[in-house]
Amino acid sequence: MADLKADRPGEGLPDLRRMTEARILLGRFGAGLPTRAVQSFQLDHARARQAVWSEVDRAALRNELGELTVEIAEAHSMASTREEFVRRPDLGRRLSPDSISGLGKLPRGRDVVIVLGDGLSASAVTTNGAAVTRAVLERLDAASMSVSAVVLAAQARVALADPIGELLEARVAIMLIGERPGLSAADSLGAYLTYGPKSGTPDSRRNCISNIRRGGLAIDEAADSMTALVALMLKTGISGVGLQSAASNLLPEDAKLIGLSPAAIGSKTEPH
Amino acid sequence: MSYTSTVGGTLYRFSDLKQLMAKATPQRSGDELAGIAAEGPVERLAAQMALADLPLKTFLAEELIPSDDDEVSRLIASRHDPKAFGSVASQTVGEFREWLLKPETTQAELEAITFGLTPEMVAAVSKIMRLQDLIAVAAKREVVTHFRSTVGLRGRLSTRNQPNHPTDESRGILASAIDGLLMGSGDAVIGVNPATDSLADYIRIVELLDDLRARLAVPTQTCCLGHVTTAIAAIAARAPVDLVFQSIAGSQKANEGFGITLALLAEAHDAVRSLGRGPANANLMYFETGQGAALSADAHFGVDQQTMEARAYAVAREFRPLLVNTVVGFIGPEYLFDGKQIIRAGLEDHFCGKLLGLPMGVDVCYTNHADADQDDMDTLLTLLCAANVNFVITVPGADDVMLNYQSLAHHDAVFCRETLRRPPAPEFEQWLVEVGLTDASGTLLPPPLRLIEGMASVPLLGAAHG
Numbered sequence: 001m002a003d004l005k006a007d008r009p010g011e012g013l014p015d016l017r018r019m020t021e022a023r024i025l026l027g028r029f030g031a032g033l034p035t036r037a038v039q040s041f042q043l044d045h046a047r048a049r050q051a052v053w054s055e056v057d058r059a060a061l062r063n064e065l066g067e068l069t070v071e072i073a074e075a076h077s078m079a080s081t082r083e084e085f086v087r088r089p090d091l092g093r094r095l096s097p098d099s100i101s102g103l104g105k106l107p108r109g110r111d112v113v114i115v116l117g118d119g120l121s122a123s124a125v126t127t128n129g130a131a132v133t134r135a136v137l138e139r140l141d142a143a144s145m146s147v148s149a150v151v152l153a154a155q156a157r158v159a160l161a162d163p164i165g166e167l168l169e170a171r172v173a174i175m176l177i178g179e180r181p182g183l184s185a186a187d188s189l190g191a192y193l194t195y196g197p198k199s200g201t202p203d204s205r206r207n208c209i210s211n212i213r214r215g216g217l218a219i220d221e222a223a224d225s226m227t228a229l230v231a232l233m234l235k236t237g238i239s240g241v242g243l244q245s246a247a248s249n250l251l252p253e254d255a256k257l258i259g260l261s262p263a264a265i266g267s268k269t270e271p272h
Numbered sequence: 273m274s275y276t277s278t279v280g281g282t283l284y285r286f287s288d289l290k291q292l293m294a295k296a297t298p299q300r301s302g303d304e305l306a307g308i309a310a311e312g313p314v315e316r317l318a319a320q321m322a323l324a325d326l327p328l329k330t331f332l333a334e335e336l337i338p339s340d341d342d343e344v345s346r347l348i349a350s351r352h353d354p355k356a357f358g359s360v361a362s363q364t365v366g367e368f369r370e371w372l373l374k375p376e377t378t379q380a381e382l383e384a385i386t387f388g389l390t391p392e393m394v395a396a397v398s399k400i401m402r403l404q405d406l407i408a409v410a411a412k413r414e415v416v417t418h419f420r421s422t423v424g425l426r427g428r429l430s431t432r433n434q435p436n437h438p439t440d441e442s443r444g445i446l447a448s449a450i451d452g453l454l455m456g457s458g459d460a461v462i463g464v465n466p467a468t469d470s471l472a473d474y475i476r477i478v479e480l481l482d483d484l485r486a487r488l489a490v491p492t493q494t495c496c497l498g499h500v501t502t503a504i505a506a507i508a509a510r511a512p513v514d515l516v517f518q519s520i521a522g523s524q525k526a527n528e529g530f531g532i533t534l535a536l537l538a539e540a541h542d543a544v545r546s547l548g549r550g551p552a553n554a555n556l557m558y559f560e561t562g563q564g565a566a567l568s569a570d571a572h573f574g575v576d577q578q579t580m581e582a583r584a585y586a587v588a589r590e591f592r593p594l595l596v597n598t599v600v601g602f603i604g605p606e607y608l609f610d611g612k613q614i615i616r617a618g619l620e621d622h623f624c625g626k627l628l629g630l631p632m633g634v635d636v637c638y639t640n641h642a643d644a645d646q647d648d649m650d651t652l653l654t655l656l657c658a659a660n661v662n663f664v665i666t667v668p669g670a671d672d673v674m675l676n677y678q679s680l681a682h683h684d685a686v687f688c689r690e691t692l693r694r695p696p697a698p699e700f701e702q703w704l705v706e707v708g709l710t711d712a713s714g715t716l717l718p719p720p721l722r723l724i725e726g727m728a729s730v731p732l733l734g735a736a737h738g
Contacts, residue, residue: 010454012724014733016447020437023669024451028716031687033669041646041669045678048640086605086641087301120641181640182676 006034021184044183051123051178051186053082058152061116064130069141071149073106075099075115075164079155092157094199095164103151103167110148112140112230113170117156119190121178127187128213132176135223143227145234158192158206165197172230172239173197179210188213191222193229195239205240207233273334277322284318289334292326293392294576295319296399298616302564302577302607309576320400324366328357331392337573337583343524343534348390348586357388365396372397372409382413386629391522391582394624398578403616406623407659413626415662417555417594419514420491421459421697423662424631429694430663431685432595432633433458436674440467442480443732449484450727451668454719455682456689456709459700460595460633460663461515461558463495467674474498475511480732482512488707488726491699493550493594495558500532500540507543515594516544517558522583525571534587541591555594555631561585562599563617564607577607578617582624589629595663596630598622600652601638602677611648614638618652622661633663637679646670646678653684657692689714 006027010016016024026037033041062072078094079085085092095103114136116129133150140147148168153160158175165173172195179188189212194201207229212222233239236246275286286292294308296319303309310316332352339345354361359381360368371377398406416424423430435448445464452458462485464477474496481494493514496503500518507513518537519530527533537557544556566572566580575583581598588596598621601614608614618634625632636652638644653664670681688694695701695714704710708720728734 010451012719012721013450013728016450016733019441019447019733020444020673022435022437022444022448022451022667022673023671024448025454026669026683028455028683028686031683031690033681033683037669041671044671045640045645052641087609088305089606090305180676182673183640183671183678184673186640 041183047123047186048181048183051121051181052086054122055082056118056122056125056152056154061125061130061152065133065150068134068137068150070137070147071106073103073149073151075103075151075153077153077155077157077160082155085155089157092155093159093162095160095167100167103164106149106168108148108169110146110168110170111234112145112147112172112174113149113151113165113168114147115151115153115156115161115164115173115175117153117160117175117177119156119158119177120180121186121188123181124178124187124189124213128189128219129176132189132212132219132222135219136174136226139223139227140230143231145230158203159201161192161194162197162199162201165194166199170197171195172233174226174230185211185213185216188216191226193226193233193239195233195237207239207243275322275326277318277325279314279318279321284315284322286319286322289330290336290574292319292323293336293396293399293579294574296323297576297578298399300577300607300613300617301605301609302567305606306567306572306574306577308574323396324364324369324400326365326396328360328363328365328368328393331390331396336392336575336579337523344522344527344583344587347534347590348583351387351586351590352390353387355388356385360385360388365400368393368397369400369405373405377412379412379414382627386627389627391586391624391628392579394627395579395582398620398623401623403619403655406619407655410623410626410659414660415626415629415631417631419493419550419554419556419594421493421699423460423594423697425698426660427694428696429657429661429685429688430460430633430697431457432460432663432665433462433682434465434665434667434672434679435462436465436667436672438467438674440464440473440477442476445477446480446484446730446732448668449481452666452682453488453490454709455686456696456704456716457666457682457685458490459492459696461493461495463497463517463558465497465675469498469502471502471505471509474502474506475509478506478511478513482514484730487730488723489703491697491703497558497560500536504540504543507547512549513544513547514549515556515558516540517560519560519565520584520587521561521565521569521571522580522587523566523571523573526566526569526580527587529569529571534590537587537591555592557591557593558595559588559593560597560599560635561588561621562603563621564603567607568603578620581621582628585625585628585630593631595633596625597633597635597663597665598625599635599637601642601644602635602675604639605642608642610643611638611645611651614642614644615648615652615655619655619659622656622659631662633665634661635665635679637665637677639677649678649680649684653680653688654692657688657694686716690716
């Protein structure tokens, strides 16, 4: 095998690999990729599939969250299985009847409710969920913003935060959710913040911080941004596309926070 | 008006044409999500049998989305050519399938009926066709377009080289584009999906692609796939815009979701023509579509997603595009659940586009939450080559690092050229030989020094060298 050399087309060029993360200059045998490149791709795809199709271990997650200043509650969407969740986004946005009665016992009318949802990557929640939740909670506590609970939500789409926030009469809902895995990262969390959450809130009324993971947006940085966003939403009474202009009417330094994009969740479902 | 069929003594009733079409559609998750799919395989077949007996003329009498409410329906009605329809006007959908398959029905006959057919008729017949039928008929229908290269000639396969970068960095785009060119990819277009939609970025991207193309004298076109309004503004600023791109869909409301109207597309078409960059009569537009786009915008009006897709082709053909492709597996498993559904949809879209006269390509692709993998893509690509698809999209190592989905690898196009014997556009094929990237038989060679020097002379890349 040692004398089998792939055609490497990049020789003589500047080091193009430094310019992009794309899988360029892989080499080839005829039309085939080198074996190592094929299997590296397959491994990334296997990880991504596992992220989508596995379930969050709630006991382990509770364990990792440890003692918090607020109660940890559980909720479930109307999608009962992973397959139903993938096929029926509409069910993933609605709360199951059991969850409605279960959440009814939690404190209402607080500044924030934090929802930790599996979304399209259970791996993201398993890997980063507890650390991100703790980091946000610490900062909200330090800023004297009240939190009703941390809700662990299964088979959850982003908009499941709406009925939860509405039920708990929270001013702001923070949904920390597993993002659709790519080949390069299967464990990214996204944070979607909504002021005045209620069922039917359009995605244009949310603000989004994405790619939260080790090697992506650092957890502390993401938690700082979320806390600042919550403060801004409480001050302006608005979230989403209107937040930037509302913020610039207050203080110029507040406006800087909103390099964070309004959520364009729908755009991924359209052909590019 | 209602439609019925009897299967094994059971009477099946379909309340209107829309419901009949939806229930006759081969199974897919999007129609189930919309709540319009058949209850099961027997009801689906009952619908397909009723559809097979339906006269094609029915589609002229009963609109699925009324013209009063929808400009796409108005366009379809106004472009219908009764004379062209003449030769098939008396046929049922089932007879039309048989007519399409007959050896006597050749390119000439298929071309002659192009504007006699409506998207709904073409969608209907596709629903009662197997994959083999879809391939056999599409393979007979050659649709050729041209700019600097000639795309769609029978027996050839063109590629879009898609050098996307997560933040649109110029050097990242160039590195990826060069990787594709060295693999022989890009004769249909070198086209970037921008991560941003600002005018400045759009202009920067078309300028750097145009510089690369001109420097290496590649006989191809370049494109930034930004919004059509950004393209119009860039053209006004005299940026080097070869092709205007836009995503389109099959209803006025869905198109409004994309921020477009037919009038806006016409304005863009006029604008790009005014630049005069192509030869006389060059095709100057590039459209992308995909089943499920209308449903995801809640703009499907109870019509099944495959018929909505075919209606988008009526929009496309109004503007004589160089390239049209369905982005078939991009939308996700709630619309096309697995490899089987993606493969069928890709072949349906290609067939319907070709019959309606479009230079149809396919982005053979999937996302990580769909139940699909590279084996499914190999299958679809090979079938599409058999169907004489105009072009496919290729990216480095099948991994699009900006859009986070898997398309084909540049390697896959090499497979088509060398194993399936599908050379690229003739101008590009000649260029590959002239620069020494392929031998006379079309086999890819290690890149010659002269070409490497040409690529290294791109100023942005040279800067990285030191």
